[in-house]
Amino acid sequence: MAKLETSLIHEGEHFNTTKSVVTPIFQTSTYLADDIDSFAHAAAATKSPEFYHRHGNPNSSQAAALIAKLEKKEDALVLATGMAAISTAILAVVKSGDHIIAQNAHYAASLTFMRDFLLQYGIEVTQVDQTDNQAFEAAIQSNTKLIFVETPSNPNLDITDLEYIGKLGKEHGILTMIDNTFASPINQVPADFGIDIIVHSATKYLGGHSDLTAGAVCGSAAYIEKVWRRSLLLGASLSPFDSWLLLRGLKTLALRVRQINENALALAQWLEKQPTIKKVAYVGLSDHPQHALAKKQMKGFTGMLAIEVNGKDDAEQFQRAQTILNRLKFFHNAVSLGGVESLITHPASMWGAHQAEKKGNQLSFSKGLLRISVGIEHIDDLISDFEEALA
Numbered sequence: 001m002a003k004l005e006t007s008l009i010h011e012g013e014h015f016n017t018t019k020s021v022v023t024p025i026f027q028t029s030t031y032l033a034d035d036i037d038s039f040a041h042a043a044a045a046t047k048s049p050e051f052y053h054r055h056g057n058p059n060s061s062q063a064a065a066l067i068a069k070l071e072k073k074e075d076a077l078v079l080a081t082g083m084a085a086i087s088t089a090i091l092a093v094v095k096s097g098d099h100i101i102a103q104n105a106h107y108a109a110s111l112t113f114m115r116d117f118l119l120q121y122g123i124e125v126t127q128v129d130q131t132d133n134q135a136f137e138a139a140i141q142s143n144t145k146l147i148f149v150e151t152p153s154n155p156n157l158d159i160t161d162l163e164y165i166g167k168l169g170k171e172h173g174i175l176t177m178i179d180n181t182f183a184s185p186i187n188q189v190p191a192d193f194g195i196d197i198i199v200h201s202a203t204k205y206l207g208g209h210s211d212l213t214a215g216a217v218c219g220s221a222a223y224i225e226k227v228w229r230r231s232l233l234l235g236a237s238l239s240p241f242d243s244w245l246l247l248r249g250l251k252t253l254a255l256r257v258r259q260i261n262e263n264a265l266a267l268a269q270w271l272e273k274q275p276t277i278k279k280v281a282y283v284g285l286s287d288h289p290q291h292a293l294a295k296k297q298m299k300g301f302t303g304m305l306a307i308e309v310n311g312k313d314d315a316e317q318f319q320r321a322q323t324i325l326n327r328l329k330f331f332h333n334a335v336s337l338g339g340v341e342s343l344i345t346h347p348a349s350m351w352g353a354h355q356a357e358k359k360g361n362q363l364s365f366s367k368g369l370l371r372i373s374v375g376i377e378h379i380d381d382l383i384s385d386f387e388e389a390l391a
């Protein structure tokens, strides 16, 4: 069987039916049928890559085949955004009257989807502390159909014990699903721990160049067929050009993620020594409270880290965080993550107001918290940029 780096270049090549070495962009909404029989066949086929764009497309089929391989799953579907992948993946599992167990910490829109949108359709959600294995088990009800985890989670970078969750799901006949966006399949393969469904915001590490939005759902062939049937109705198919960009980005996934892991660890170790920094949250640091668990289930520790700046109160911390943001040259203040360029955001500004409105929400961000997505620039430049910003 081909190694990962080889799969990244060659998996799914059979969807390229031309002589072009690189799959061309199939920029078309519809496809010719040779005769009425082949038209009927393509119309009835699951995920036909050459019938009508919402059903499939050679570029998106090739990207999906590669992502399924990386995640060690039978099949995958790519969609227009990570949220399209998450919402369609969940709607392929639950119906009115069902129950989901999720974490306190998830990407904000995933939480809103579960707590606001699904609730309106009679689907209940219980949120638990992801660092407490027993809390997941205690939340199980007779109508629980799905356990949804995210690890490392956005933005606090807490870790969920995947082996425990995989076993728990199997013991109780409950499907398990993970948002594997932060780790990427280079650093974490949840299928190795028995997780059934893997979703991604492919906008991040998979695409890797901050030039597209995309999402992916991976699972058994039977499950992906269900997701595809939902996607035909919800309609968030990925465009041919974005599928093509995603495939181009994926070719260098292993190289990019390894460099990013290396840069992030070096930066985290340097930041930890700075007196102006109160706390560095990076699962690769040996003093991170969940480092041993991270080491057990991850091959690398990602480019995501969070720092909290010192300050005597909220106002001073906010002021200092703002000064650092404004002074940094190479870390751009922009939402999103996982690209070749380093980005930095202030979570309290991004989600704080939204969080405050939510009654009973247990998440809270310090005003001095900064979330960093480390890129592939030279580490010396990244450190000296921080050196100047902290001075």
Ligand SMILES: Cc1ncc(COP(=O)(O)O)c(C=O)c1O
Binding pocket: 081, 082, 083, 084, 107, 150, 154, 179, 181, 182, 200, 201, 202, 203, 213, 214, 215, 336
């Ligand atoms: C962990 C995680 N999941 C899902 C999403 C949603 O992805 P998209 O913006 O591609 O819809 C994001 C976006 O930031 C994310 O960070």
